[in-house]
Amino acid sequence: MDEQIAAIRNEHLEFQSKIAVDMLSLSTQVGDIADFLRSGVAKKGEMGSSSRPTTVRAQTQTLPPTTGTFEERVAQARRHIIETGQVISVEEAAARVMEADRRESERLVRERRERRQSRSGTYKRRR
Secondary structure, eight states: OHHHHHHHHHHHHHHHHHHHHHHHHHHHHHHHHHHHHHTTOSOTTOSOOOSOOOOOOOSSOOOOOOOSSHHHHHHHHHHHHHHHTOOOOHHHHHHHHHHHHHHHHHHHHHHHHHHHHHHHTHHHHHO
16 A cells, blocks of 8 residues: 555656646746847837736745756756655646746846946946
């Protein structure tokens, strides 16, 4: 009986890990598209609404920051979920990944703005 429970628990963890990897992949792709649209590379007028989309905020601890290639990020997310033994819903996993991507996107936008301002001299004149 204990072996069956262990096998079921292991299958459950593997399934959760696969879901997290899939969500991370989708979130990364959506983030890449959003970055492309925000970067101004898209032609003027192609961007639809200028209003900021509503964000989904996770009330629980988010996934740890990940670095490296996509494959490395997937491995890190998988390891984190398995090591913590978390049982979370697909919706919660999606919210966590989207929140982490939103924060990262905002950080990149700030960095780009600061670089652009420092190159144009606007930033120096304000100080």
